[in-house]
């Protein structure tokens with residue numbers, strides 16, 4: 001499996017893939033580890049999770065550099081990502097005992113029962129490259145603390161990150177087999193799903209991968225959590241703080257060079273403030289500095305792979321060919337490269353990719369609407385339903401409209417962001433199930449009723 005620097009095209013490492021035989025050995029090891037791991041006390045598991053946070057912080061520079069070199073995000077963002085992973089480890093180390101405590105039930109006839117949370121076993125995590133550490137840790141921290149064991153099948157372009165994460169848990173002192181990385185391509189995933197010792201699957205990735213993996217797991221009657229794509233609306237009403245909204249909108253679209261499922265992608269603005277918003281939004285985006293992924297002052301470098309840059313550019317070109325207005329003229333990649341410059345597109349119609357598809361990179365789709373009713377209607381006119389941002393200075397109106405938006409989260413006067421304290425996940429084609437918070441740790445637990453007769 002090739003680890004390639006997308007900024008230079010240089011081959012960083014060629015890592016040997018696991019064979020069919022290796023896969024069996026690894027899965028058996030995960031199951032054997034589960035038998036001991038589930039019996040450890042929550043205190044022991046939590047203290048190891050705190051150790052994982054220490055390892056992450058101690059090696060922050062090393063891991064940040066691997067992330068930046070392997071997927072092209074700028075080093076300041078990679079450092080924040082490693083920090084965030086340490087945060088989620090500490091969060092679950094502190095909270096899991098409460099989240100998974102027995103829950104007594106007093107029945108009307110005087111009988112007693114309780115709900116107990118038991119781990120399910122070995123869970124397969126199929127993960128994307130865009131936040132190559134964070135996506136994995138938000139699966140691993142709750143699940144390992146809860147007593148499950150984890151198998152990671154990471155995206156094929158980030159094998160060094162995958163191995164580095166395995167190293168974090170081993171350096172922290174987790175027993176062998178509790179967290180392992182499978183170096184395999186997507187074709188071998190079905191075999192892992194079918195293995196009787198794998199109990200459930202979580203996928204963060206595209207709709208297409210979601211359909212395939214959910215079908216394969218469904219055939220085996222194994223639970224899935226799907227964290228898929230998004231085309232999040234960012235709604236700006238006429239009574240909003242326009243300057244703050246425009247600055248946050250630019251950040252929301254440009255973070256991780258636009259390659260985020262919860263990035264604001266469709267900017268829906270009430271007509272009276274449209275020009276003011278667009279002018280400020282455009283100028284903020286123009287101020288973002290390009291540079292090398294290791295450049296301390298760069299805001300962005302390149303996309304994660306040349307094919308992803310090309311795919312995004314085709315979506316832009318097709319929208320422009322169908323009549324989209326170019327509000328900010330960017331540029332597509334040079335032949336075989338992953339470079340890209342941001343675009344803002346307006347005057348969009350449903351037959352254009354910039355209206356209806358997920359644009360997984362630095363391209364903003366903007367819409368002018370006559371009132372808030374039209375804004376909500378347009379926001380909901382999407383196959384996706386991950387997050388949404390809503391800007392208004394009227395708190396009651398914001399709460400009311402938040403309930404009308406079809407998405408897994410609504411952030412008022414803020415950009416959508418993941419946070420260990422908040423449940424994260426989508427509806428519609430954005431998937432199902434939740435990660436993070438108390439909801440996240442319960443997804444792969446046996447919610448066991450114990451009745452006392």
Ligand code: NAP
Nearest residue numbers: 127128154155156185186189205206209227228229230261
């Ligand atoms: P992707 O192509 O679906 O890949 C994600 C993972 O799934 C990779 O490990 C990939 O392996 C694997 N995969 C792909 N097709 C598969 C198949 N047929 N069978 C088994 N495994 C398969 O997605 P991506 O391009 O890496 O990531 C971008 C997408 O992820 C976007 O749509 C984005 O919105 C979404 N995403 C969602 C969230 C969320 O929390 N909702 C977060 C981040 C990203 P290979 O690399 O080996 O193909």
